[in-house]
Amino acid sequence: MFMLKIVFMGTPDFAAAPLRKLLASEHRVTAVYTRAPKPKGRGQVLQKSPVHELAEAHNIPVYTPKSLKRDEKLQEEFANLDMDIAVVAAYGLILPKRVLEAPRFGCLNIHASLLPDWRGAAPIQYAIWKGDTKSGVTIMQMDEGLDTGAMLLKGEVPITLDTTAQTLHDALAETGGDLLLETLKHVEVGTLKPEKQDDAASTFAPMLTKEDGKIDWAKPAAEIDCQVRALNPWPGTYTYKRDGKRLKILKGHVENGRYIIDLLQPDGSKPMAWKDALNGKIVTEGEEFT
Known part of the structure; x- marks a missing residue:
């Protein structure tokens, strides 16, 4: 099995997971x-990103430009790095043409949707919010567009x-x-056919x-349920009581066409079950929210 020299570009936990697998593979992350x-x-x-901390733990040089x-x-500086390919996952910066074309095998992106569905910044949330029954990951060859590159593999x-x-x-x-590891097996030998x-x-x-x-609350119960699950944990879903107090809605379910709240959190309080909120007179049975 051949070894690729890889520059990894990513920031949050979503990116740390594939970086961790790269570090355990036969490939070498050079920066x-x-x-x-x-x-x-x-x-x-000041708090370093999950990717930053993981790279430092493995003594890998870390670069933190504000813009490229x-x-x-x-x-x-990027073009002169020792690399065969770049891997990008939720990095957060736009890559210009010179950066995209610098690696011998270009730049791969790990995108959290089954492209061309849900291009953009929040594909995970939108897949749930809009009622999709499946999501996935697409490994694509990056171009200058927003998640528009040719697709290599999907899961x-x-x-x-x-x-x-x-x-x-x-x-x-x-x-x-x-x-990603499966894709890299095919990169040097060229056995993957990019799909536009x-x-x-x-x-x-x-x-x-x-x-x-x-x-x-005028929306169908199933749509509300999708919204609550899609926006958990961030930005979270909420409603208001008639007195103007806000309640975070953390969990619920659909029953006989109605959305039933199972877990809620008043501002300034801990999460609580609906029955506990009833017993504490925080809400009342049949109360309407705005």
Whole structure:
């Protein structure tokens, strides 16, 4: 089995999973690009990304540019790295043409959807929110478009009535790592045939906002259930009592065409079961929310 020299570009937990599998493989990760540390918590302490911490634990050089788009020196620095291929997973920066074309075998992207479905920033959440029965990972050859490159391999993951964004995220991260290693087996010998995406069949998953979490109780119960599961844990779903107090809706189910709340969280309180909220007079039976 041949060894590829790889530059890995990614930031969150979704990217750390395939990086971990690369590090355990016969391939060699020569450098890692990730987003710069960000201040977090009350103390605003700078926190490194999961990918950053994993790379440092394996003594891999880490680069944290704010942008690669217009800085020719940074682009040249990337092009001069010791690499055969670059692997990108939820990196968070746009890659210019010079970067995309620098590696001998180009740049591969691990995208968390079955392209051309759900191009964009929130494919995991939108697959659940819109009622899809399956999701998956696509390994694609990157071009200058937004998730528009030729597809190399796909792997499916089912979506059930218990699936949340968190559980699907974790399953797709593991699938992505396995699919990446399978793709790399074929790279040097050229046994994968790139498949062009059908742009006319594409759907878009834009970045989520907190406002996406407000529940519209006029919607069908099944749609509300999909929304609650899709936006768990972030940005989360919520509603308002008639007195203006906000309730986070953490979990529920559909019963006889109605959405039944199982777990909720009043602002400033811990999560609680619906029956406990009733007993504590936080909500009342038959209460309508806005």
